[in-house]
Amino acid sequence: MKKDKTYKPTIGIEVHVELKTKSKMFCGCPADHFGASANTNTCPVCLGLPGALPVPNVKAIRWTQLIGLALHCKAERESKFDRKHYFYPDLPKGYQISQYDEPLCTDGYLETTEGKVRITRVHLEEDTGKLLHTTLEGEDVTLVDFNRSGVPLVEIVTEPDVKTGTQAKEFCERLQRIVRYLAVSDCDMEKGSMRLEANISLGLDLGYKVEVKNLNSFNFVGRAIDYELQRQEKLLAAGKLPRQETRGWSEKQQKTETQRYKETAADYRYFPEPDIPPMRFTSEELAGRRAELPELPDMLESRFLKDFKVEPKYAQVLVSDSRLAEVAEAVFMEGKKHGFAPNALAIIIVNKKINLKNRTPKSLIEILKKQKSEKVQDKAMLNRWITEAISSLPQAVVDYQKGKTQAIEVLIGKVMQLSSGRADAILLKAILHKRLGGKRA
Ligand SMILES: [Zn+2]
Structure with missing residues (x-):
C-alpha cells in the first residue's frame, strides 16, 4: 500500500432507542423496567416459554413509523417481523423477533452541519434481558433479569456517510432531540434507552470494518471515532490492513480495545415470524401518521x-x-x-x-x-454587569484607555443589553469611568 494514499473515513451509525410504551412489544407486561426488582415484569411470552404467542403492540408500530417519518423516511405499505436466531443467555427464546428484509421505514436522511447523513432503515424489534455478573456466597455468578426482555426497541441504521467524530456526535444529538420531540422515548443514555454503535473504516474498497461499542455518551462517540480513524490510518500507512473486529471504547484509557474478532458475518438464519401475520398499511393510514408529526x-x-x-x-x-x-x-x-x-x-x-x-x-x-x-441603582448589580461587559468587549477597554473616550458608549450599550435597559445610566457611567481609570470625557 502506498503511503501517500489519502483515505476516506467511512462511518455508519446504528442507534437503538427503547420506546416508552406502557406495555412490552408482544405481551402485556409493563415496559418500564428501570429500577423494578429483577424478574417481576415477566410472563410466559417475554420469558420465551413454549406455546406462548406474541401479540404485537400497535402503538410501538405507529411510533416507529413516526420516527421514520421524522427522519424523512418512506413508511412502507408492507412490512413483517422475522426471527433472528442466536444463542445468548439474555435471549430466552433462542431468537429475537426483529425485522429483516421488510423494515417499517426506509430511505431517509438527517441533516448535519457537515452534510446529510442518509438513513438506510428504521425497524422495530424486541429488547433482550440483562445479565448481571456478581458474586454469590463467594462464587462468581451471572444472573439474568428478564424485565427488559420484550421491551419495544427501534433500530435506526445509517449509510456510511459520516466523516468525522464531531459529525457523528452531532448526528446522535440531533436524533435524540427529534425522538424526544416525538415523545416516544426518553433517549436516556445513562439508563440505556438510547444506545449507540459505530462501524468505522477508511474506505469501503479496503474490505474491512471495525464495529465500536460501549459508546455511552455523545462525547465518547466523537472521541472513539477520532481515535479509531487515527489507529486505522497508522496501520494502513504501515502497510497493514486493520482487522475486521468489534472493539469497545475505554473511557479510562481513552482508546478502543478489541472485544472479539469477526472472521465472517454471523448467520442469524432469519425467517418470517410465523406467529405474527405480515403488516399492511393503507395510504390513508400512513397519511394519518404523517399528520401526527409535531413541529420538529x-x-x-x-x-x-x-x-x-x-x-x-x-x-x-x-x-x-x-x-x-x-x-x-x-x-x-x-x-x-x-x-x-x-x-x-x-x-x-x-x-x-x-x-x-x-x-x-x-x-x-x-x-x-x-x-x-424600575431603574437599577444597586452598585453590586451594576458592577456585575460591567464586569461581564468588560470581559466580553476587551477591545473597547483598550480603545478607551488609548484615549478614544467614545469607546465607553460600547460598554454602556452592552450593560444596557445585559440589564434589559434597567441600569441607571448616570450611576453606570460614573462607575464605569472609575473602573476604567480614565478621565471624564
Ligand atoms: Zn411479558
Missing part, C-alpha cells in the same frame, strides 16, 4: 431565527427541549404585545434570569414590565 426542532429553530430574530446560540438552547421551546414561543407572542424583542426574552429564558416554573407567559411579561420601569 429543526423547523422550529429556523422559525425562531427567521420570524423572531433570535440569535442562533439562544435559539439552539431553546429548541433543545420541546417544552422549553413551547414556553419561549408563548412568551415571545405575549412579549410582542408589550414591545419586548424576542431575543431579549430569549436571553432571559436561557440565562434563567426569571424562574419560569409555575408562571404563565403573561405573568412573566408583567414582571418584566415592572422591572423595566
Whole structure:
C-alpha cells in the first residue's frame, strides 16, 4: 500500500432507542423496567416459554413509523417481523423477533452541519434481558433479569456517510432531540434507552470494518471515532490492513480495545415470524401518521431565527427541549404585545434570569414590565454587569484607555443589553469611568 494514499473515513451509525410504551412489544407486561426488582415484569411470552404467542403492540408500530417519518423516511405499505436466531443467555427464546428484509421505514436522511447523513432503515424489534455478573456466597455468578426482555426497541441504521467524530456526535444529538420531540422515548443514555454503535473504516474498497461499542455518551462517540480513524490510518500507512473486529471504547484509557474478532458475518438464519401475520398499511393510514408529526426542532429553530430574530446560540438552547421551546414561543407572542424583542426574552429564558416554573407567559411579561420601569441603582448589580461587559468587549477597554473616550458608549450599550435597559445610566457611567481609570470625557 502506498503511503501517500489519502483515505476516506467511512462511518455508519446504528442507534437503538427503547420506546416508552406502557406495555412490552408482544405481551402485556409493563415496559418500564428501570429500577423494578429483577424478574417481576415477566410472563410466559417475554420469558420465551413454549406455546406462548406474541401479540404485537400497535402503538410501538405507529411510533416507529413516526420516527421514520421524522427522519424523512418512506413508511412502507408492507412490512413483517422475522426471527433472528442466536444463542445468548439474555435471549430466552433462542431468537429475537426483529425485522429483516421488510423494515417499517426506509430511505431517509438527517441533516448535519457537515452534510446529510442518509438513513438506510428504521425497524422495530424486541429488547433482550440483562445479565448481571456478581458474586454469590463467594462464587462468581451471572444472573439474568428478564424485565427488559420484550421491551419495544427501534433500530435506526445509517449509510456510511459520516466523516468525522464531531459529525457523528452531532448526528446522535440531533436524533435524540427529534425522538424526544416525538415523545416516544426518553433517549436516556445513562439508563440505556438510547444506545449507540459505530462501524468505522477508511474506505469501503479496503474490505474491512471495525464495529465500536460501549459508546455511552455523545462525547465518547466523537472521541472513539477520532481515535479509531487515527489507529486505522497508522496501520494502513504501515502497510497493514486493520482487522475486521468489534472493539469497545475505554473511557479510562481513552482508546478502543478489541472485544472479539469477526472472521465472517454471523448467520442469524432469519425467517418470517410465523406467529405474527405480515403488516399492511393503507395510504390513508400512513397519511394519518404523517399528520401526527409535531413541529420538529429543526423547523422550529429556523422559525425562531427567521420570524423572531433570535440569535442562533439562544435559539439552539431553546429548541433543545420541546417544552422549553413551547414556553419561549408563548412568551415571545405575549412579549410582542408589550414591545419586548424576542431575543431579549430569549436571553432571559436561557440565562434563567426569571424562574419560569409555575408562571404563565403573561405573568412573566408583567414582571418584566415592572422591572423595566424600575431603574437599577444597586452598585453590586451594576458592577456585575460591567464586569461581564468588560470581559466580553476587551477591545473597547483598550480603545478607551488609548484615549478614544467614545469607546465607553460600547460598554454602556452592552450593560444596557445585559440589564434589559434597567441600569441607571448616570450611576453606570460614573462607575464605569472609575473602573476604567480614565478621565471624564
Ligand atoms: Zn411479558
